[in-house]
Amino acid sequence: MAALYFDHMNIDPANPKWEKRDRLILSKGHVCPIQYAALGILGYFEEEHLHTLRKEGSILQGHPDMKKCPGIEISTGSLGQGLSVGVGMALAAKHDGTGSRVYVIVGDGELDEGQIWEALMTAGKYKLDNLIVILDNNGLQVDGTQEEIMPHGDITAKMQAFGFDVVDIDGHNMEEIVEALDQFDARKDGRVKFLHAHTVKGKGVSFMENVVIWHGQAPNDAQYTQAMAELEAAK
């Protein structure tokens, strides 16, 4: 998300509805605090709003609301739906010749949803090479590991079978992320772009890494202090 918001996307925080902007859809809407932080730093809204997360009257809802928060392209939260919306946006961008790129971040758990596969087929049919699907594959779902809950098999091979332009990367390596995004831009060949980012949930915090409960739990003060110390040390 940092690579997209701070480096790659053509956006104008002062004009969030600019017609030619690139669009980012966070289909896994539950991780919106990261997106809110990026939008706040970029100036889509005053950074003080960040302290109102999930509070009554806040523009920062528990899951992103496009009507309340500037910079949110579509309200998400119900998993499996963002990619279809991205297909619609990419179709519109093609028709209007805006040159906009549409980035959709999906979680691996979301691939359980049938609608994702409907959307993938539609993206392929309409040769949406302005659509970049980014899979955050951390291997964990709410109830357990992906292997336990719903194994997906070889996702890279499956996406290649759809005819997509698939690149596998270490999702924590910024150079790899940026390079892959640049490469995608260079290939306007009618193929949907698929960035398969292999990630570790809770990366960089020893007690959080690959532990399922941190999907939806906030750290207490002591845990927060320890986590921040570990992240600072790794800088």
Add this chain to the structure above:
Amino acid sequence: MTMKKATRDGFGEVVAQLGLENDKIYLIDADIGKSCKTDAFKAQCADRHINVGIAEQNAAGVAAGLATCDKIPFVVTYAAFGSMRMCEQIRQMICYPNLNVKIACSHGGVTPANDGATHQCIEDYGIMCTLPNMTVVMPADYYAAKALVKASAEKYGPVYLRFTRDAVPCIYNEETEFVIGKAIELANGEDVAIIANGDTVCIALEAAKMLEQQGIHATVLDMHTVKPLDVDAVKTCIERCGKIITVEDHNIINGLGYAVSAVVAQEGKGIVRILGIQDQFGMSAPYERLLAMNGITKENIVETAMELCK
């Protein structure tokens, strides 16, 4: 002799015309476009015609994406799938962000008679009415369909349009004016009010004629917009007649009858009899038989009115 035409034909003609006039209009099919009469749009506006295959949930999401880019997409399928398979997508991606998407469904009610219960749809507008920001419209004839499709395209926000399969008698003409949310008064008798919508409006009109012969003068309302309901028109019926019969090809639960009853209850006067599908699934059978099994006949309307006017 009265001309008969299906409301889905009216939709197909006018959506194609709108497509030619306005390049913001998109149409998303889910592999039943022929039956839903989208051929003309497909031929004339090919680049804005999208067929996602048998994937209604995706169709709703694609429409939402287009709408965020200032397009006006019509998602076209059968009522059973448009209101239920797509229901959560409509809620999350269309109604919650209040996007300008039109859900245009043919085969509402028990009109897909021979197809049986799976394709008949008696729950749709009850479900759609409970979604905030949604407008729900069911035209009564071919001309109403044309005018109301046009009106829905001009109105910002989500609209659920319900068409039917069979040719029904035309009761309006090209000049009739329709406003979303405003019922049309087709008769103004003072003894009993019959409030109907869709294919049952012409049944209500026939019943009113039969009642006239019995000396009972009926008001007949075409309540083409189920949400927002024309509350003033219902109040007029309460004041004028006091006795109201609602008629619909929809489950009696959460349909037009319930909406009208809510107004009557809040006014604290008047009485309502609800005619509709009796909270039961249909079956493969002729359309008229299915209606008769549920008491949706001119004879039953007459009988109900006679009982109320005793």
